[in-house]
Amino acid sequence: MPRPRQALLNRDRIVETALALIDADGLGALSTRRLAAALNVQGPSLYNHFATKDEILDAVADSVTASVDVTVFDRCDWVEALRRWARSYREALTVHPNIVPYLAQGPGRRPAALAMADAVYGGLVRAGWPPARATHIGAAMRYFVAGSALGSFARGFVEDPELYAAHPHLNQAHRLRGHQRSVDEGAFTLGLDALLHGLAAEYARTVTPLERGTGPG
Amino acid sequence: MPRPRQALLNRDRIVETALALIDADGLGALSTRRLAAALNVQGPSLYNHFATKDEILDAVADSVTASVDVTVFDRCDWVEALRRWARSYREALTVHPNIVPYLAQGPGRRPAALAMADAVYGGLVRAGWPPARATHIGAAMRYFVAGSALGSFARGFVEDPELYAAHPHLNQAHRLRGHQRSVDEGAFTLGLDALLHGLAAEYARTVTPLERGTGPG
């Protein structure tokens, strides 16, 4: 087939389909040929719209990041903003866990990821945190959220009771997979509350009333 | 070359060499042929010692996990044990960051990873944490440590000042890479302290003196 009257592909369609394939079968199962086949097209046709496969993955990753709500930093005090942002971030990632290892390498040149970093850092600095500390807090939060989305903790344990016989405290570990949602959610909530509790304590101890910012906005 | 008088390969040598290649060139650059070449052998010879490439990666991942110190749970109170374990865990991972995305998927069937999970969970239960809470704490800590090792926060930002021009608060972001160690270390310490601070507060609030365990050992 030569050039068709109506273009078969565009970047958005490629990104959507790639994300669906990654969600269904994993990052490793995405090949240019499989992606093209899902779009009723031959493999190399993709290169009319993206220079490399990595560029496709960048666009997929950024489309996921774009669904994170960062407007909370304009509306809430910094603790509440961090809490809501972290929850929104985690929700976006857990819907598409297979792209997380790629996405978690950092913002790179992806616009949505850069916008998110900007909003978080800006919100913290406005609240009075020293710049270096704001960087640390943003990083620590990303560590926690990305780690929580990287793979379900519960699904990391095989459903095979015999495997745990040699480990005195893991005799119930084979049941973790059955309680995946409550385990993962409970762990995330516990960790998030603990982190924010600790950060609030440091704020109270080290950020002087004079430095405390003008609030959201 | 048929069967040699002296075996050229064994599992340990394969694992060591694979880890070295992964450290040097990344997980994606490890192929069976490249690994075999580094061992002065042809690709398929590896399959006399491992059934699949994934089995090699499992062994590599477990050799990294094996270097984490989990004896602290026998010597220290639970807060100090968590702190030292988390530091040891992170050190093990940051020495070999390229294997982290693979390793962080969960313990699977890897013996050292299972032993670590057992030690952490056992230590927390002994300290009086309810079993479900101990699971959550272990998961939350793994989220944070794995996230921190998954990729340097600082290295996630490209060293290109022009890229940040459009973002009001990121105008110094291109300098992050130059301060990689202090940024990553500062973020980890801050997050770890905050997490443990928050957990200790919950312990004081919810674990009654009667439930509080027999201490380490």
Place this chain on the structure above:
DNA sequence: GATGAAAACTTACACCGCTAGTTTAAGAGC
């Protein structure tokens, strides 16, 4: 000394990312 397993090998298959060159349609300028 015969037997069977072990550990290297060669060959081959189906797939991978990507490049090069081809074909035709769409759109712009005269």
Place this chain on the structure above:
DNA sequence: GCTCTTAAACTAGCGGTGTAAGTTTTCATC
């Protein structure tokens, strides 16, 4: 309406991938 350029599909093919299959030789055991 013709011409020119660009766009978007195609086919063919390169070098690389994991790994299955079968071969050859050596070592250990009966």
